[in-house]
Amino acid sequence: MAATIFIDGEAGTTGLQIREKLEGRSGIELVSISAEARKDPAAKRKVYEDVDVVILCLPDEAAKEAAKLVDALGDRAPRVIDASSAHRVAPGWTYGFPELAAGQGEAVAKARKVTNPGCHATGAIALLRPLTQAGLLPANARVSIGSVSGYSGGGKSMIEAYESGKAPAFELYALGLEHKHLPEIELYSGLSERPIFVPSVGNFRQGMLVSIPLHLEALPGKPTLADIKAAYDGHYRGQAHFKAFADAGNARIEPESLNGTNDIEIHVFANESRRHAVVVAKFDNLGKGASGAAVQNLMLMLGR
Numbered sequence: 631m632a633a634t635i636f637i638d639g640e641a642g643t644t645g646l647q648i649r650e651k652l653e654g655r656s657g658i659e660l661v662s663i664s665a666e667a668r669k670d671p672a673a674k675r676k677v678y679e680d681v682d683v684v685i686l687c688l689p690d691e692a693a694k695e696a697a698k699l700v701d702a703l704g705d706r707a708p709r710v711i712d713a714s715s716a717h718r719v720a721p722g723w724t725y726g727f728p729e730l731a732a733g734q735g736e737a738v739a740k741a742r743k744v745t746n747p748g749c750h751a752t753g754a755i756a757l758l759r760p761l762t763q764a765g766l767l768p769a770n771a772r773v774s775i776g777s778v779s780g781y782s783g784g785g786k787s788m789i790e791a792y793e794s795g796k797a798p799a800f801e802l803y804a805l806g807l808e809h810k811h812l813p814e815i816e817l818y819s820g821l822s823e824r825p826i827f828v829p830s831v832g833n834f835r836q837g838m839l840v841s842i843p844l845h846l847e848a849l850p851g852k853p854t855l856a857d858i859k860a861a862y863d864g865h866y867r868g869q870a871h872f873k874a875f876a877d878a879g880n881a882r883i884e885p886e887s888l889n890g891t892n893d894i895e896i897h898v899f900a901n902e903s904r905r906h907a908v909v910v911a912k913f914d915n916l917g918k919g920a921s922g923a924a925v926q927n928l929m930l931m932l933g934r
């Protein structure tokens with residue numbers, strides 16, 4: 631029998647992409663709600679009762695209301711994937727990053743409530759967790775993270791601002807150093823000290839580069855580029871969506887080449903004579919950073 635899926639917020643940036651990715655898949659039946667009823671809690675409740683999984687692609691406040699609706703359904707509650715940042719560090723929710731550590735894919739597969747990682751957080755955690763777990767980066771390291779996103783990361787309003795020419799070509803933001811992805815980065819990166827996170831957005835629609843500079847001499851065991859690359863290779867062995875590269879002779883990277891995929895490239899750039907390195911995660915902010923991750927989690931939950 632087909633699994634029934636309702637995308638709450640299906641007309642938004644993330645919802646539309648999830649819909650496109652699921653349409654035509656065998657064993658999946660997409661359930662919709664009329665445009666007039668889509669914000670009506672009573673109408674939503676009826677749909678929630680009838681489906682196997684609800685995927686929330688809503689602003690945070692609406693996602694919190696939706697989660698309350700799910701909880702109120704008790705035994706009749708559907709399983710949930712939340713793409714918003716409302717529940718990323720909330721108790722009772724499973725972090726939807728199957729490659730985070732051994733056993734996380736199995737945890738997602740069994741979970742009733744899965745929270746999708748934020749796009750910047752996906753890159754930051756993908757870079758940091760293997761290094762802390764391998765002991766190459768001490769838990770108390772003081773780390774700085776930079777990230778550049780395509781403007782689709784800001785949803786409909788930012789897309790409109792860029793596409794009508796009303797947005798700057800490039801800007802740093804969240805310089806109050808309280809970006810909403812920091813709590814999940816703190817919880818899942820393996821660091822005890824809160825990193826400094828400087829996100830930015832540029833005049834290109836889609837794609838993301840998250841980068842972290844490393845002083846190799848300051849790290850335990852004074853690792854080489856090869857040691858760092860080996861830590862990523864070991865951590866992501868057997869994971870279809872991850873590939874690590876050592877980029878000693880290369881000095882450039884652009885953000886768009888993985889658009890339309892659910893893949894992450896981890897690049898290790900280094901100047902060995904100066905003992906400096908920069909690790910960079912490249913992916914599609916709307917792919918592995920949003921809709922691709924949601925679909926990956928859904929398939930795990932459905933045992934596909």
Ligand SMILES: NC(=O)C1=CN([C@@H]2O[C@H](COP(=O)(O)OP(=O)(O)OC[C@H]3O[C@@H](n4cnc5c(N)ncnc54)[C@H](OP(=O)(O)O)[C@@H]3O)[C@@H](O)[C@H]2O)C=CC1
Binds near residue numbers: 644669783785915
């Ligand atoms: N864009 C991205 O790269 C990523 C986004 N996310 C998260 O996913 C969620 C959705 O983001 P995104 O798709 O970009 O946002 P959009 O603004 O593009 O879309 C949100 C959609 O939700 C609808 N909506 C708002 N309130 C309700 C409600 N109460 N019931 C039903 N529908 C409602 C909106 O309709 P209307 O416009 O009519 O209000 C809109 O269609 C957000 O929490 C965002 O933070 C996660 C990862 C990445």
Ligand SMILES: CC(=O)N[C@@H](CCC(=O)OP(=O)(O)O)C(=O)O
Binds near residue numbers: 713747
């Ligand atoms: C460019 C831009 O504005 N990006 C968004 C993050 C996009 C994302 O991952 O969203 P959620 O955490 O809401 O899921 C931001 O930094 O707030």
